[in-house]
Amino acid sequence: MTVSEQNVPAEQGLPEQNLPDSAVASDPTDALSPVPGHTAQNRAPSTGRLRYCYGPMDCGKSTLALQIDHNHARQGRRGLLLVRHDRSGQPRISSRIGITRQAYEVGADTDIRELVRAQWAAGHRLDYLIVDEAQFLSTEQVEQLAELADDVQLDVYCFGIATDFRSRLFPGSQRLFELADELQPVQVDVLCWCGAAGRFNARVQHERVLRAGDTVLVADTEPGQSTPGGAKQAGTEPAAEEPQNVRYQVLCRRHYRQGDLGATAPHGQLRLA
Numbered sequence: 001m002t003v004s005e006q007n008v009p010a011e012q013g014l015p016e017q018n019l020p021d022s023a024v025a026s027d028p029t030d031a032l033s034p035v036p037g038h039t040a041q042n043r044a045p046s047t048g049r050l051r052y053c054y055g056p057m058d059c060g061k062s063t064l065a066l067q068i069d070h071n072h073a074r075q076g077r078r079g080l081l082l083v084r085h086d087r088s089g090q091p092r093i094s095s096r097i098g099i100t101r102q103a104y105e106v107g108a109d110t111d112i113r114e115l116v117r118a119q120w121a122a123g124h125r126l127d128y129l130i131v132d133e134a135q136f137l138s139t140e141q142v143e144q145l146a147e148l149a150d151d152v153q154l155d156v157y158c159f160g161i162a163t164d165f166r167s168r169l170f171p172g173s174q175r176l177f178e179l180a181d182e183l184q185p186v187q188v189d190v191l192c193w194c195g196a197a198g199r200f201n202a203r204v205q206h207e208r209v210l211r212a213g214d215t216v217l218v219a220d221t222e223p224g225q226s227t228p229g230g231a232k233q234a235g236t237e238p239a240a241e242e243p244q245n246v247r248y249q250v251l252c253r254r255h256y257r258q259g260d261l262g263a264t265a266p267h268g269q270l271r272l273a
């Protein structure tokens, strides 16, 4: 089965003259009016939605991803969980508060449409996708997600970090900002050491903020775990520098710019949760 074969147009409704008055736009020039053929019983959106929830590290994105999955599953909807470079090193979505769920690891060359087709081939209906660490997706993979939302009506929930340690958009995040139907900042519980909202992920080595290096370097964020061997390098992208003693710390923009890690909390960040 191909993607297009499941694309059943939603506008195969009643002839226009049979429409109830409420379904007909009173102003035909209104760009937001229902298209002809939509009936009151046929108002379900004919495309899925592509959403991107983004925020700094430790802001609870993975927890939110698992909560959304739980909410949908409870409604009898079927979803597929995907992850790119999960911090656990396993194909699963893991939150730092201890909840985990198995997920499919998306590789650098994975065609996400093929993953969906494989689910169909196995007889599984799919209503939604949840993608964690979506900043690491390629631009092509983000475009595949948009295609799945448009053509086979999958609801796609992406979770990730907007900017890298240089404060530049990750390529995957950039494409999501360009294509997503909804952008949702997640800023629930991460503060800079000064108390301001933490928006930037500083890469720290030997208590200095690094400004250059490879974009993808998966390292620990917990104090005391940034020991040699504790930081792990992301699978396929080699890092030029030694990953040892590299950690990430969330800072506000001012302290990110200044490279100020805070005198009283050299390793940590204030957290509300």
Ligand SMILES: [Zn+2]
Binding pocket: 192, 193, 194, 195, 196, 251, 252, 253, 254, 255
């Ligand atoms: Zn600050």
